[in-house]
Amino acid sequence: MADEHTAREIGLAVRRVLLAGREMQSAMARRIGVRVTDLQAVDHVEAAESPIGTVELAARLGIRSASATVLVDRLVEAGHLTRSADPEDGRRVMLAITDHARVEVRQALAPLIARITTITAALDDDQAETVLGFLDDIVTAMREPTDHPG
Template sequence: MSERWQPQTEHEHAVMRVLTSIRAVSDAMERMHSGMRGDMDMNATDVAALRLLIIRERNGRPVSPRDIARHLRISTASTTKLLDRLVVSGHVERRPHPSDRRARVVVLTDPARETFFRVFGDRLRAMRSMAMGYDEAELAVVARFLDDLSHAMDPDD
């Protein structure tokens, strides 16, 4: 069994402060997502699927059912049930893939996108406003750190 890490140097204390801040952000994100689940009357997996669709849509990347299964780490059968539920609730549609007629993509419906941004909008504006207080060089360091951290936490994603 490993002992609890105790920072010794100023650099190690700075690392501990960052890790403590990450935990606080993670807790705040969980509370935000929990509130969203309640506001949209959805479970955590459904909301995670919608977040993936929003992010990929912003990047112009289509999302296949397989992408959702991989992202959520659920089986293809569970993904089918999830998508069926989201289609019935009017949150997503299955459409033909734009370049592969054998494949299908999953897209948000306009009402789901509007609801997502209505529920999340104030929080997104607050986060954007906070980030505007940093200059480009600082933001580049933060983005690199968060990308590296994401990879360290989930190297397969």
């Protein structure tokens, strides 16, 4: 178990990771010519375990449904997302990332992924398992407030 000083240092390191992630996201959005919220939307659509619609996307981004509709219109027009009717509910629109956007995002992330791969390769199996468990716990902790509003 980490002592109080080490726990504080780890907390500060997590904060630095989060800040660096935001900085990277802003730089990446500029690089591919979209707004940060647009990039976040593309990321949510790609990362979703099952297809999502505009209302779901709005909830994930913390924006109003009308704002999400404008955002989706912009991303469809730019060739980053497609819309299609939900086969089970024709009134519902499903969103998907285009191959073009997927390639563009992967190319933009390639240098970072290469650096992370190099860092990860230096870990032994026990270290990798510890880091993975720690990161999963951090993700769970970060999602908890949104899972339980109040």
